[in-house]
Amino acid sequence: MAKLGNAAAAVKATGGGGVKAKVIGGIVLAVIALIVLFNIFNFADTDANKIGLHYGGGVVEDKKFKSIIPPGSTNKLIGPGDTVYAYPTDQRSYIIGGAGADTDGGDEVTVVSKDNVRLGVRVQVYFTLNRTEETLKSFHERIGLKTDAYEERGWNDMLQSYFRPQIDRALAAVATNYTWAELYNNEAKKSAFQTAASAEFTRLLPAAVGGDYFCGPSYTGNNACGELSFTIQKPTPLDKGIIDGLEAKQRAELAKATQEQKNQQVNVELQSVKQQVAMLGAQGYLLKTAIESGKIQFMVIPQNGNVSIPVPTTAQTTQPNQQAQPTR
Template identity: 85%
Template sequence: MAKLGTPSAIKKTGGVKGKLIGGLILLVVFIIVLFNLFNFADTDANKIGLHYGGGIVEDKKFKSVVPPGSTNKLIGPGDTVYPYPIDQRSYIIGGAGADTDNADEVTVVSKDNVRLGVRVQVYFTLNRDQEVLRSFHERIGLKTEAYEDRGWNAMLQSYFRPQIDRALVAVGTNYNWAELYNNEAKKSAFQAAAAKEFTRLLPAAVGGDYFCGPSYKGDNACGELSFTVQKPTPLDKGIIDGLEAKQRAELAKQAQEQKNQQVNVELLSVKQQVALLGSNGYLLKSAIESGKIQFMVIPQNGNVSIPVPTPTTQQSPR
C-alpha cells in the first residue's frame, strides 16, 4: 500500500515547484514593468537637466527643469533628462602644447601685412534661464549632442572658433605688427576691440544669448564673456630677430650718445676752469687733485714743526 501512495506524493511536490517558478517569473516581469513605469533621473551638482517626455502615448516635448544635485527624481516611462553644465567653462586656442611652435592659434594679418599667430582664452557660463536654455537645447544641443562631453566640445569648435577667427581678423588690420608685439596699450585696445566684435558675432551665429559671463550664477545679470588674447607673435621668426637686432643697435646708439654727452660736459668744465685759473693754474689744480703734488695749509702766526728726514750713513766694510 505504501508503494501505491508514492506517485501521488511526487506529483504533488512537482506542482508546488511549478507554482513557485511561475510566481518568480511573474515577479520579475512585474519588476521590469514597474521600472519602466517609474523612471528616475539624477543630476550632478554642476549640471542642470531638461526633462522631455518620451512615452508611448505622449509627444517628445519639454516637461520641466531638473535642478542641480537632484537624486532619484521620478519621471515618466521613456522620458529623458538632458544634463547641461552650469559652472564656469572655457574655450582655449593654444592651450594644448602652447609652448611649442606648432600649437593651435589664430592667424591674423596686420596692417603692414605681417602674419601673426594669436592665442585666445574665452571664459563663460551657460545661460540657465528656462526658456533660453530650452531654446539652446532644441536649436543647438540636440544637433551637436552638447549634453555629452564630446558633443559639448564639438559645439564649441563649431560655433565659438569661427566667430573668434572672424573677430580677430576683422580688427587685426587696424594695427601694425610691432604695435601688437611691443606696445601694451595697443595690444589692450586690440583685445577690447576683438572682444566686442566676438560678443556681437556669437549670438547671431547661434541664434540667441545662450552664453553669459563667468560671474553669472543664474540669479544675477548675464554679463559679458571673458575674452583674453596673448601677445600676437609673427609667424616668421626672422622678423622678431630683426626687431631685436634693431633694438640692440638702438640701445648701443643711445649709450654712445650718453657717453659723448658726458665728454662734452667735461670739456666745457675744463674750458671754464682754464678761463678762470689760467693754463698753469688749471694744471696745478689737476696735479693736486690727482695726488701728484702734496700741500699743507699753515695757519697764520702758527708754529709748525716739519720733520726733517735723517740721512742714512753707510759704513764701509771692515
C-alpha cells in the same frame, strides 16, 4: 489493492509538481512586476554642477519638454521612457593655444597685420551657459541635440564648431587696423586690439548660434547674463626672423642712446674745464688739477707757528778704520 496504491502515488506526485510550478510561476510574475514598476517609476539624478532638461519619451506621449531638474537632484521621479539631458552650470572655457580642458591643442589663430605680417594669436574665452528655462530649452533643441553637447565629447565638438569660426573672424577683422610691431611690442595697442576683438566676437557669436546662449563667467543663474571673458596673448610673428630683426634694431638703438648719453656727459665736463680755465688761467687750472689728483702735496702753515719739516737725507755709513778696496 496494488493498482489502487499505484494510483494514489501517481496523484501525490502530480500534486507536488503543481506546487513547484506555482512557485516558479510566482517568481516569474514577481520579476515581471518589478520590471513594470521600474519602467513606471523612472528616476533621474543630476550632479551638483549640472542642470537637467526633462523630456517625455513614453509610448502614449510626445517627446516634448516637461521640466527643469535642478543641479544636485537625487532620485527625481520621471515617467517611463523619459530622458534627462544634463548641461554644465559651472564656468567653462575655450582655449586656443594652451593646455587644459576644452582646448584646441597647441593651435593658434593666424591673422594678418596692417603691414601684411602673419601673426599667431592665442585666445582664452571664459563663459557659462545661460540657464534661463526658455533659453536653455532653445539651446538644447537647436544646438545640443545636433552636436550631442549634453555629453563631454559633444560639448567640445560644439565649441569647436561654433566658437572657433567666430573667434577667427573677429580677430581677422580687427587685426588689419594695427601694424605687427604695435601688436607685438605696444601694450596700449595690444589692449585696444583685444577690446575690439572681444566686441566683435560678442557680436558674431549669438548670430551664429541663434541666441544669447552664453553668459559671462560671473553669471549664477539669478543675475544679469554679462559678457564673455575674451583675452588674448601677445600676437607673435610666424616668421621668427622678424623678431630677431626687431631685437637687433632695439639693441642698436639702445647702444646709440648709451653713446649719446656718454657724449653728452663729455660735453658737460668739457664746458666745466673751459669755465675753470677762464677763471684760473691755464697754469692755475693745471695746478688745481695736480693738487686734486694728489701729485702735489701742500701744507697750511699757521702764522707765527713753529713747524718742523723733515728733510730726507741720504746717509752712507762705513766701518771705522776700513778703507775702500781699489777696484781691479
